[in-house]
Amino acid sequence: MKRRNFIQKTAASTALLSMGGVGLSSFSNSKASKITILHTNDVHSHIEPFGPNEGNNANKGGVARRATLIENVRNENPNTLLLDAGDIFQGTPYFNFFGGEVEFKLMSMLKYDVATIGNHDFDNGIEGLYKQLPHANFDFVSANYDFSNTIMDTHVKPYKLFNKGGVKIGVFGLGIELLGLVNKEAFKETTYLDPIEIAQDMSRILKDDEKCDLVICISHLGYAYKNEPTKISDLKLAKATKNIDLIIGGHTHTFLDKPTVETNAEGKKVLVNQVGCYGLYVGKIDFYFDEHSKKASFDEGPLIV
Amino acid sequence: MKYKFIQIFGFLSLFFSCDNSKQLTKIETRNVSVTADLAPNEAVESYVEPYKTHVESAMNTVLSYAPKTHSKNDGRYNTALGNMMADAVMELSNPVFKSRTGENIDMVLLNQGGIRSILPKGDVTHKTAFSIMPFENSVVVTALKGSVVLELVSYLKDFGKAHPISGLKLVLNADHSFQSILMNGQKIEPSETYYVATNDYLYNGGDRMDFFKKSDTLYDLNYKIRNVLIDYFTKYDTLNPTSDQRYIKLKK
Numbered sequence: 001m002k003r004r005n006f007i008q009k010t011a012a013s014t015a016l017l018s019m020g021g022v023g024l025s026s027f028s029n030s031k032a033s034k035i036t037i038l039h040t041n042d043v044h045s046h047i048e049p050f051g052p053n054e055g056n057n058a059n060k061g062g063v064a065r066r067a068t069l070i071e072n073v074r075n076e077n078p079n080t081l082l083l084d085a086g087d088i089f090q091g092t093p094y095f096n097f098f099g100g101e102v103e104f105k106l107m108s109m110l111k112y113d114v115a116t117i118g119n120h121d122f123d124n125g126i127e128g129l130y131k132q133l134p135h136a137n138f139d140f141v142s143a144n145y146d147f148s149n150t151i152m153d154t155h156v157k158p159y160k161l162f163n164k165g166g167v168k169i170g171v172f173g174l175g176i177e178l179l180g181l182v183n184k185e186a187f188k189e190t191t192y193l194d195p196i197e198i199a200q201d202m203s204r205i206l207k208d209d210e211k212c213d214l215v216i217c218i219s220h221l222g223y224a225y226k227n228e229p230t231k232i233s234d235l236k237l238a239k240a241t242k243n244i245d246l247i248i249g250g251h252t253h254t255f256l257d258k259p260t261v262e263t264n265a266e267g268k269k270v271l272v273n274q275v276g277c278y279g280l281y282v283g284k285i286d287f288y289f290d291e292h293s294k295k296a297s298f299d300e301g302p303l304i305v
Numbered sequence: 306m307k308y309k310f311i312q313i314f315g316f317l318s319l320f321f322s323c324d325n326s327k328q329l330t331k332i333e334t335r336n337v338s339v340t341a342d343l344a345p346n347e348a349v350e351s352y353v354e355p356y357k358t359h360v361e362s363a364m365n366t367v368l369s370y371a372p373k374t375h376s377k378n379d380g381r382y383n384t385a386l387g388n389m390m391a392d393a394v395m396e397l398s399n400p401v402f403k404s405r406t407g408e409n410i411d412m413v414l415l416n417q418g419g420i421r422s423i424l425p426k427g428d429v430t431h432k433t434a435f436s437i438m439p440f441e442n443s444v445v446v447t448a449l450k451g452s453v454v455l456e457l458v459s460y461l462k463d464f465g466k467a468h469p470i471s472g473l474k475l476v477l478n479a480d481h482s483f484q485s486i487l488m489n490g491q492k493i494e495p496s497e498t499y500y501v502a503t504n505d506y507l508y509n510g511g512d513r514m515d516f517f518k519k520s521d522t523l524y525d526l527n528y529k530i531r532n533v534l535i536d537y538f539t540k541y542d543t544l545n546p547t548s549d550q551r552y553i554k555l556k557k
Binding site for chain 1: 327328329330331332333334335336337338339340341343344345346347348349350352353356357359360363364431435439441505509525
């Protein structure tokens with residue numbers, strides 16, 4: 001399998017090299033571009049920073065500081081996307097008193113581009129989520145929750161496309177199975193669809209039909225489940241699919257120092273990242289693109305630093 | 306021949322490069338910590354301010370008073386704090402349940418792990434209720450056969466934690482066998498139906514309370530445990546919970 005991949009790649013790169021020698025020189029205005037992806041997950045209504053006596057989290061987090069961090073990154077690179085992988089709601093009295101209004105308004109102030117839906121976002125029922133939508137100036141994506149028989153119908157798209165500095169980016173969302181995790185009365189007729197099948201459809205649409213340069217999945221499936229080997233997780237999703245460049249995860253509150261590099265179904269690298277919870281961290285991933293195909297990148301995939 | 310070959314490839318490569326397909330060459334990754342080194346954004350702070358003031362004043366409203374500090378670890382088989390919680394669920398949920406079904410709750414079972422903080426001596430506020438019960442779980446009532454209630458009872462014996470109970474009276478012998486098991490002063494009849502209140506977390510298999518799966522009827526009261534506490538604190542101006550004889554083990 002590995003050897004076959006190697007041969008295929010070598011053949012492809014050789015072909016491109018011979019082309020490059022003739023054709024690319026005529027195309028002079030190409031330049032490298034950088035796309036920055038910032039992301040959070042499981043912020044759980046943490047608006048204020050943790051106080052000085054709160055153990056490992058002491059003096060960390062806080063939306064006002066996160067705003068500064070994001071602003072600094074955007075000043076450095078306007079081609080930045082800001083994403084959230086769900087469980088925006090629940091965890092502090094802000095949610096209990098205001099039902100998510102403060103969370104959505106702040107995410108709008110921070111100019112989040114798109115978010116997916118976590119199980120706790122149903123904590124005030126699907127109506128409670130719907131009621132807060134007017135406060136969100138950003139979109140929600142979920143490809144495997146079928147909301148068509150619910151109040152959320154038409155308010156959640158499977159994916160969203162962005163064009164940043166000429167780079168086309170497709171972002172789709174995946175949610176965790178709600179049955180057993182959320183009361184049926186809360187999620188009502190929301191139908192959970194198989195995440196792997198849906199991810200295969202999404203990545204095909206985004207890569208082949210929409211011709212995206214970058215395909216990102218924001219997932220609330222959870223990073224990995226050691227004790228439940230059959231349960232779908234981000235690591236499993238990465239291995240079972242193709243054409244996904246980055247999976248941004250949530251749900252398991254997993255703190256990663258750096259993204260995990262997985263190998264997908266066709267032997268290519270996929271990044272899986274998650275930044276714990278409560279807004280203690282922001283994930284930052286810079287993708288560098290070059291219009292000139294380089295041999296190194298075709299043989300070994302992009303260099304991951 | 307060779308010229309033609311180059312021509313074809315030249316055309317192809319032009320097509321490829323003008324298609325604007327970009328090559329991903331490098332990825333840099335860093336998960337950045339949000340620390341006090343970052344100056345807070347003023348617009349965000351001033352937006353949050355009125356909400357914060359509201360939350361703080363609401364949270365600090367005094368509801369009751371606790372003359373003593375109580376912890377969930379104060380006793381081996383029952384604790385004052387656990388008893389207070391189970392009794393509060395019994396006292397405040399039963400009228401809701403009765404008005405809907407005409408039946409009475411026979412017993413309450415919560416979990417010790419669900420008590421998330423102490424009840425500190427002093428003023429009792431909304432904040433106290435949020436600390437003890439930060440989660441959104443709500444009261445559910447299940448109809449269990451007496452035989453299943455006996456499984457519940459043996460779970461309590463085997464796992465040996467001071468899970469809060471109300472309505473049930475258990476006495477263990479020194480050898481850890483049961484001397485008596487009473488529900489509202491009566492022996493449990495295996496074929497009889499009993500109404501057991503718990504929270505939705507335990508009903509759904511939390512803390513391995515698998516016996517709840519044997520229930521065929523579920524009544525969700527839509528009454529959050531935290532709201533039970535807030536209502537209980539509002540009802541009583543002083544909280545003096547005690548550990549008692551509801552679940553004990555004899556010395557010999």
